[in-house]
Amino acid sequence: MNIVARFEIPYYQYLNETSTVIDTLPEFAQDPQHLQRLYRLMVLIRVFDSKAIALQRTGKLGTYPSSRGQEAVFVGMGDALAKTDLFVPYYRDFGTLIQRGAKLSDFLMYWGGDERGNSYSDDKTDFPFSVPVGSQPLHAAGIASAFKIRKEKRAVLVTCGDGATSQGDFYEALNLAGIWQLPVVFVVSNNQWAISVPRSAQTGAKTIAQKAIAAGFSGEQVDGNDVIAVRERVASALKKARENNEPTLLEILSYRQSDHTTADDASRYEPKGVRETEWVKEPIGRLRRYLESIQAWSETDEQKLLAECGETVDQAVAEYQNCPPQPIESIFDYLYETLPDIYAEQREDVKKKEVPVHG
Amino acid sequence: MNIVARFEIPYYQYLNETSTVIDTLPEFAQDPQHLQRLYRLMVLIRVFDSKAIALQRTGKLGTYPSSRGQEAVFVGMGDALAKTDLFVPYYRDFGTLIQRGAKLSDFLMYWGGDERGNSYSDDKTDFPFSVPVGSQPLHAAGIASAFKIRKEKRAVLVTCGDGATSQGDFYEALNLAGIWQLPVVFVVSNNQWAISVPRSAQTGAKTIAQKAIAAGFSGEQVDGNDVIAVRERVASALKKARENNEPTLLEILSYRQSDHTTADDASRYEPKGVRETEWVKEPIGRLRRYLESIQAWSETDEQKLLAECGETVDQAVAEYQNCPPQPIESIFDYLYETLPDIYAEQREDVKKKEVPVHG
């Protein structure tokens, strides 16, 4: 018996849960202004999130999946992406997309049940959310193939949850990226739950990062409550993708500090006290304490920021609520480039349709 | 940065390509009679194989996938299986199934286009061949779940090719086996080709064995030209499955010494000379030379065996050719336990159908 192959999985963290710097900070993180920018974005996400949940509770929005606890993941990714890269998000990723040109109101439209929410105001290249869990990594592999065929130095970043890693499509995408050497970064936002199924019941693998070994490239664990680590590892993986067509799998660890969506009730399955225990690792407080420790943040800054965020979010809500509905016949207008004649009659028919108000 | 997980992949071989014993032989292999039994089976497979190809060439059989070069894989597995285990084969595995109670004529029926070939004369529990590549490991996981639920000490052995390991279903099955701790052994018969696609273009992973790491259990490479290694590692994995509900992935390495099937022409894509280079590792000659070296085999034995095998195969061919066709209406008779009334008319209709002889 010989050993023919050996592998190892690293774990990255810069700012630990007590806001102590435990490794040499990457260059960007030595600039307090950069960290403040990341901080502001995380807070904006959290404020938006609470608002969206409130809107849903009062019947003004559909089912909504919260970002609470995962803000550092989304902000770190958005900050690491280059404008020319392409982003393929899953349904929790609005925090990344708002850094790419999408507007907060786009997401209210989307979760409010309006397709125009996928138009992404000033971001015309990124993908819309993927709802079929685990299907989108294949799209990312296809996009990365196109970039490589055209010899463009662009990377693709695709995200999914820990649950999604059990899907065959996830694996097929990794396998292709490994063999075709595609410029793609796979991020698994491991928030420890897939609705009610804990990470421990999703796979027998010790880490999700090691799933990259099956595809022959490297996988890493990253502390997802440390926005510095997220930003740094995603940027480094994107660089390898752009420059060497080298794929990477990043498992970014955090904790879902909310129900799965507003349609869920986590108290049915989440063990008592865990959420609170996990809260001490939470990313926003962690960065704030660090910024305060280097005198780069104050209570005044905080109050000002909260007020600003409140205003931004209120404005998004107003945009959403003032947006007139789509014409009814629009349900036919994007099915094909040109609607085949035989459907014209149906398109006329729907215009005349009266629909009862009740469900 | 910390290392949070480490893995390694072992490779097993007892009898190397010069028929030298390079490791302490497992107990069974110290019994020359046992090795002779394995040898006889490998030769039978090869004789059958040539006959089947000849039948296909003369229009007496449909498309047929040869076992040539992989005989040790099939024989080693069949010998390792316990009667009470369950076997889920892929389409090259008749060499295993004949050790389980299926008859050679069953396979001529199957490849000759007759569903009754799946009845497996004296083997009523094993699965029929799976043609949709990579789909069957999930069935094995399901069967293993049933065994575990019923607390039966039985293992499931499932096989597929190297190409099949790119399928999502393959991975989903491994993942489930890892998390549910199922008594299942996954064998990948890596013959280096998936039709025209070489192993090197199928996955970027250095070994296929390491795909088990993604599912959190152990994977090994085994020399598939060494029937002793195959028998030993499969038996050991089955034992772990039966006794500890522990899954294993075995990548068994050999070389496809034939076209993919009789419908294929490997000269279109197989580099010249490779098949010949690989032939020196071939399993039958390897074992014969070893048996001869311990005075357990002679030219007389060989001639007698070849004559016996020829007879056995001829008898199978006669059984196949003498088997009257199924009644035409049988195409309806196994669709449901009881054919729903509305299809009765179709069943009557097909009985009256005259069909032109020509294609």
Added chain:
Amino acid sequence: MAEISLVEAITQALAHEMRADADVVLLGEDIGKDGGVFRATQGLIDEFGPERVRDTPLAESMIAGVAIGMATQGLKPVAEFQFMGFIYPALDQIINHAARLRNRTRGRLTCPVVFRAPYGCGIRAPEHHSESTEAMFAHTPGLRVVIPSSPARAYGLLLASIRNPDPVVFLEPSRLYRWAKQDVPDNGKALPLDVCFTLRTGADVTLVTWGAMVKETMAAADALAKEGIQAEVIDVATIKPLDIATILASVEKTGRCVIIHEAPRTCGVGADISAQIAEQGLMFLKAPVQRVTGYDTIVPYARLERYYLPSENQIIEAVNNVMEFA
């Protein structure tokens, strides 16, 4: 006795059969502690334990393939897909394996699985949560497709499906999950598969429907009755194999037929029913058979989804049309 909803009737049937038959096991995403996203398996893990109520990893092809493997060993798995829109990754396992295992082994191995999924639109769920592609399964030889439209039929047909020795795709109209409640005695009595249920008799026109559209169809029949038109309403219930005899007998009586379904019009199951009436019932038709269906478009997001669904008015209009023929 307390009245229960359709989804509660599903739970009641599952619990009944799990008590009666130790071989019945459930598997699916979030069916354990969570009780399923619609609560169809609520409480079952407490009574039957996690061995028989199995939360799976998130992989639909796996759910189907594993259920098939279990079924061949004499278990009777009931596999839940969270929404019909997520059943597609499992189609290969369902079509290429479940539907043909008995046939390809000449009866040696069988596949008594029930594949359950909530289906249909109208609950303001996100995209991909509104599919009604029962026609795909109805086109597949070897499958049964069963769709209940009331708590009582949900209970009786689910019991029958679990006891059936062949694979059944069991589609539950999510729009009706909590709609009308009914007294459903937990007596273990299955309803027959492979037959239609006549929900209302009438001599003037036959309305053929299934699933959630039973709601609008019954409402339309009530409204029509007030105008003096007596509609016979048939709930197809088993979509495959189709009980065309009951439908033909009704159309023979009424001479008029409107078929209502939620799925897109083209190649929906309504087309097949219409074609069969045209083949076998042309002589007694007083008017062309009409279909009132979903449009040939993707179900719109929540804001416009009600426009996709056939409405009571459309059904009434179609009936008025067929009544106009002499």
Added chain:
Amino acid sequence: MAEISLVEAITQALAHEMRADADVVLLGEDIGKDGGVFRATQGLIDEFGPERVRDTPLAESMIAGVAIGMATQGLKPVAEFQFMGFIYPALDQIINHAARLRNRTRGRLTCPVVFRAPYGCGIRAPEHHSESTEAMFAHTPGLRVVIPSSPARAYGLLLASIRNPDPVVFLEPSRLYRWAKQDVPDNGKALPLDVCFTLRTGADVTLVTWGAMVKETMAAADALAKEGIQAEVIDVATIKPLDIATILASVEKTGRCVIIHEAPRTCGVGADISAQIAEQGLMFLKAPVQRVTGYDTIVPYARLERYYLPSENQIIEAVNNVMEFA
């Protein structure tokens, strides 16, 4: 000019379009050096290189998903599935993504992919190699389904499909791959999508068919002509969206219609055509529309598969039946 077979016409169309448009890329299993198991891509890797003729790992969902990703970036991928029976793992990607990407992004992202697959039975291939489930795709809003039945139509329709800005499922009848040869000039002229082709005109009966059944249908029409019955033969060609106008116009003329397809009868595309004729053409029908189809059973293994396929005799018999009505 040499005559070429249907499969050679496919190769010719692919080569033409790859020369004309650098964005066209091919992907699939064994399409490179091997030229595909039916040789549809023979020689293309030599001319266009492995970047544009890409052998993929063995994973059909991957092939579809990757093609979708490529298509959104302006490439025009033509993805080959080795047999239609192996397309099922890709259905999720095709239905949930390809078919609705334009719609869900209000036109921001589009998906100009061609999904090619050999389809149908009758070539004595192993099990799962004989599927004809075009109805599943025809039921899916957002897709086009195109099926050629001659070398010329294979060439012209494949060019049109590649140039089409939306996803096309392009099904090639493997039974016809090497059947009749035809002169097919390599002139880059596409044929129109979304319309039927009338292969033969006749006043007595309309025969509607597509794919490999065109062979038996034309033979039946010849035989019928000898008995004095003039059949009009329509090759539907684009199954979705269906050119019902051409079919109705023909049935208006002949008053009689027989629909022939290889797929199982129940919920096949024939049902929808029949239903549409019943809805819109009842007034000019002289006899009930008949369907001659594959049975509602799994395609038998090679020894009995010819019994599954509709035969020339069955078509003639059906025509004689519809002719009997006054």
